[in-house]
Amino acid sequence: MEQVRRAAGVSNGSLYHHFPTKPQLVQAVYDDALGRYHAALLPALTDAQGTPLAAEAGVRALVSAHLEWVVAQPQAAAVLHRLRHTPAVAEAEPEIGQRNAGALAVLGAWMRSRVEAGELADLPLPVWVALVFAPALQLTAGWLRQQPPSIPPDLRRRLADAAWRAVAP
Secondary structure: OHHHHHHHOOOHHHHHHHOOOHHHHHHHHHHHHHHHHHHHHHHHHEOOOOOEOOHHHHHHHHHHHHHHHHHHOHHHHHHHHHHOOOHHHHHOHHHHHHHHHHHHHHHHHHHHHHHHOOOOOOOOHHHHHHHHHHHHHHHHHHHHHOOOOOOOHHHHHHHHHHHHHHHOO
16 A cells, blocks of 8 residues: 555555555556446447447457557556456455446447347357457466567457357357
8 A cells, every 4th residue: 555655646644535445445446447448348339420330340349449458558457357356356346247237238239239130149148258358368468468568460360350250140
């Protein structure tokens, strides 16, 4: 907490007023990173005019948005990757679950519309999310060890190809 206080340039009273415990500080940092991740990811489902993308374009855009976010926001990506299984984050699961539920609702509505249009396989949302994101999420730790993180274009394309093939009708 002392390192955070010094880095933020605030008094002990200010820090402990907002974050009385280290777990509360961890939760706030995690929640902020998660919100930024959702803000980067969800716009990938629509074009510049707000029109929902077709299935293949949307799946590829989601994978691309994740990869771009890891490269552009390595500290926030590291927070999500490293803290998601900590006791402090688990303790805040109801609040974090609500934030994820909102993002999953947007993603699920887009997915269902594409299933109804015959553009996507009809899969349960958790399976769909795993098929689209799990390979990139699994590789995130390795990319974050690079300074700065780097994901070659060919690998980006292959991950998007794999995601699309996994959920195509």
